[in-house]
Amino acid sequence: MTKIVLVCAAGMSTSLLVEKIKKAAEVKGLDYDVSAHPVAEVSTKAKDADVILLGPxxxxxxxxxxxxxxxxxxxxxxxxxxxxxxxxxxIAQVQKLMGE
Known part of the structure; x- marks a missing residue:
């Protein structure tokens, strides 16, 4: 399972994108655990992530x-x-970051 953590100002604005990523991953048969958190919590919530993506x-x-x-x-x-x-x-961006 690939753990992807999205971070934004409060962890709210990326929630819709989390759902879109999960659906796209499911269609592609990818085992992704995707979550969103405030950037202030990145050191605890993302310490075991495979990839971290920051909101704009x-x-x-x-x-x-x-x-x-x-x-x-x-x-x-x-x-x-x-x-x-x-x-x-x-997902394409995640795969590129991971060298896939």
Whole structure:
């Protein structure tokens, strides 16, 4: 199982995207555990994640999150994918981050 943690300002705005990613993963037969949390909780909620993705509103914290969890791939969610809530595009971004 691949654990994907999305972080945003309060953990709320990414909730819809979490559902879109889960549905897209299910269609593709991927075993993904996807959750959303406030960026303030990233060091505890994402310490065992396989990938961490930041919402556009907290992308300025990218380097901070990378420094906190240096062994985990971290990136900002593609703006177009976030804006359109495109679960397939986010899965492609996750797979690229993981070298798949």
């Amino acid at each position: 509103q907290v992308r300025f914290q990218l380097n901070k999150v990378k420094a906190l969890l240096p062994d985990i791939p971290v990136d900002a969610i593609d703006m177009a994918a976030y804006g359109t809530m495109d679960g397939d595009k986010v």
